[in-house]
Amino acid sequence: MKWYYPGAWHHTDQAGWLCSVDNNFQWRSRCDSTSGTNPCVYWSKAPPAAGSPQAVNWAPYFAQARGQLDGQAGQIGSAPPTKGVVNIPTCFWIDGQGIPDDRKLSVTVAGAPDAEGRQIYYTLLIDVAFVxxxxxxxDPHNDTANATPPTQCGQHNQLTAHQYVEISEARHPDQKYHVVAAEHYAITGEVYWTDSYGSHHQNVDSGLGDVVISTPDYxxxxxxxxAIPITPASP
Known part of the structure; x- marks a missing residue:
C-alpha cells in the first residue's frame, strides 16, 4: 500500500470530511471519520511490482565465475612416465583438475527501486560444468587420434592414450613431445525472483560460450x- 500524510482534514457540506493531500487543497478521498483529528492519512493501492531477469546486469558475476577457472587446470601424468615406445600406446591423464565435474555458485542482488521505493531481489545460480x-x-604427423588405454595404465581422471610412430628426439631441443590438454567448460545461469505476480525463474545467457583453460606442457x-646383439659364447 502507498501511504500519504497530508496536512489536515477539511469539512464540506456536500462530501463531509475530506483529506487534503497538498497545500493547494486538492481533495483526493472521502474519509469515514466524523471529526477532524489531524493529521489525516490518505492511502491508496500501489501498482503491482513486476520483475525481469534483465533488471540486473549479470555480466560481472559471470565474469567472476570465469575468472575462478584461471589456475584450476590440472597437471598431466603419463605411463610409461619417463620413456614411451613407438607403436605402443602411451597413456596420459589429468591430475589435480580444479573442477573435474561441476561447481555451483550463487549471488543475490537487489534490483533498482521502483517509483514506490520497492525493490525486487534476484538470486542468480551459476553452474560451471566440465564438458x-x-x-x-x-605428434609431428598431426595425428590427434586417441588410442585405447591399456589396462596396465590403471584408473585416472580423463584417461586417454596415443600411439606415436616416430621417436621424439627431433621434435624439440629437449628431444621430447610437449603434450597439452585443453579443458573445456560451459558456464550457465538461472535467475529466481518473486514479485507481485508470484515466483519465477528463467535461464540467462552467460555470453561466455566455450570456456577453455589449458594444462602446462607435459x-x-x-x-x-x-636390438642388442648377442655374441654366442665360444665352445
Whole structure:
C-alpha cells in the first residue's frame, strides 16, 4: 500500500470530511471519520511490482565465475612416465583438475527501486560444468587420434592414450613431445525472483560460450626398442 500524510482534514457540506493531500487543497478521498483529528492519512493501492531477469546486469558475476577457472587446470601424468615406445600406446591423464565435474555458485542482488521505493531481489545460480578434454599430443604427423588405454595404465581422471610412430628426439631441443590438454567448460545461469505476480525463474545467457583453460606442457620422451646383439659364447 502507498501511504500519504497530508496536512489536515477539511469539512464540506456536500462530501463531509475530506483529506487534503497538498497545500493547494486538492481533495483526493472521502474519509469515514466524523471529526477532524489531524493529521489525516490518505492511502491508496500501489501498482503491482513486476520483475525481469534483465533488471540486473549479470555480466560481472559471470565474469567472476570465469575468472575462478584461471589456475584450476590440472597437471598431466603419463605411463610409461619417463620413456614411451613407438607403436605402443602411451597413456596420459589429468591430475589435480580444479573442477573435474561441476561447481555451483550463487549471488543475490537487489534490483533498482521502483517509483514506490520497492525493490525486487534476484538470486542468480551459476553452474560451471566440465564438458571435455581436448588433447594435443604434439605428434609431428598431426595425428590427434586417441588410442585405447591399456589396462596396465590403471584408473585416472580423463584417461586417454596415443600411439606415436616416430621417436621424439627431433621434435624439440629437449628431444621430447610437449603434450597439452585443453579443458573445456560451459558456464550457465538461472535467475529466481518473486514479485507481485508470484515466483519465477528463467535461464540467462552467460555470453561466455566455450570456456577453455589449458594444462602446462607435459614433456614426454618416446623412443624405440633397440636390438642388442648377442655374441654366442665360444665352445
Amino acid at each position: 571435455r578434454a581436448a588433447w594435443n599430443f604434439d 614433456p614426454q620422451y618416446v623412443g624405440q626398442i633397440e
